[in-house]
Amino acid sequence: MKSILIVLMVAMAVVTGGCAGRGAVNRTGAGTGGEVFREVTPGEKVPRGYADLEITLSMKTHRPGLYSGEDRHGTGEYQLQVDLDGEPLRLSGSLWEEKVEPNALRDPEGGEGIRYYFTKTVRVKAGDHQVVVALPADDLSVDREITLAGGTSNRLTLEPVYREAAGAARSAPHGSASFKEGMRGFWISLNGAPI
Numbered sequence: 001m002k003s004i005l006i007v008l009m010v011a012m013a014v015v016t017g018g019c020a021g022r023g024a025v026n027r028t029g030a031g032t033g034g035e036v037f038r039e040v041t042p043g044e045k046v047p048r049g050y051a052d053l054e055i056t057l058s059m060k061t062h063r064p065g066l067y068s069g070e071d072r073h074g075t076g077e078y079q080l081q082v083d084l085d086g087e088p089l090r091l092s093g094s095l096w097e098e099k100v101e102p103n104a105l106r107d108p109e110g111g112e113g114i115r116y117y118f119t120k121t122v123r124v125k126a127g128d129h130q131v132v133v134a135l136p137a138d139d140l141s142v143d144r145e146i147t148l149a150g151g152t153s154n155r156l157t158l159e160p161v162y163r164e165a166a167g168a169a170r171s172a173p174h175g176s177a178s179f180k181e182g183m184r185g186f187w188i189s190l191n192g193a194p195i
Helices: 002-029
Strands: 037-039 050-061 079-084 087-092 094-100 111-125 127-135 140-148 152-162 183-190
Touching: 050 079, 050 140, 079 111, 087 111, 127 183, 140 152, 140 183
Parallel strands: 050 152
Antiparallel strands: 037 111, 050 111, 079 087, 079 127, 094 111, 127 140, 152 183
16 A cells, blocks of 8 residues: 555656656747846836846848748747746847848848848846857757846847858958848847947
8 A cells, every 4th residue: 555655655746747847848838938037128127136137139131032041030930038047048130121222332131122120128136147149940040158247127239240151251341241142140239338
């Protein structure tokens, strides 16, 4: 009888633990926040011991269907992923068609394409945080460590760094890059200071 009771207790622990694990994965995978952060509305008062972090990125990609294969560029499936201390946050951007007329100096965002604007504000505990920013569709990931003071509102601004246009000379002046070639990195600043 004791051995049956022990087997039942072990089975209950495994079943309960498995359900809790799946719930945790769904919660953090959905990008709504969990143990590390929670999403907030900008303007909410920041409590002592916590800090708000607004994450923004404005960038441009080519139109959908330009290349064959599975290409999410120019669609609502193109996402920015931010990982705060190991907890993921997926951001879907606002997007619209954009045409920028070329000027005398080559503009990396000149031409017809799709403009994305990503933004989200989260609340975290004050202190040091590891931030990983990724564009999975471009196989791009950049990580930084940031420190946020308690009771503050902060802005993490991401600016696109596009790849060089095909055939551009290495010694070419600024402007040899193009959004049509995809992303190669980010310029990242926290409250206006490069990090």
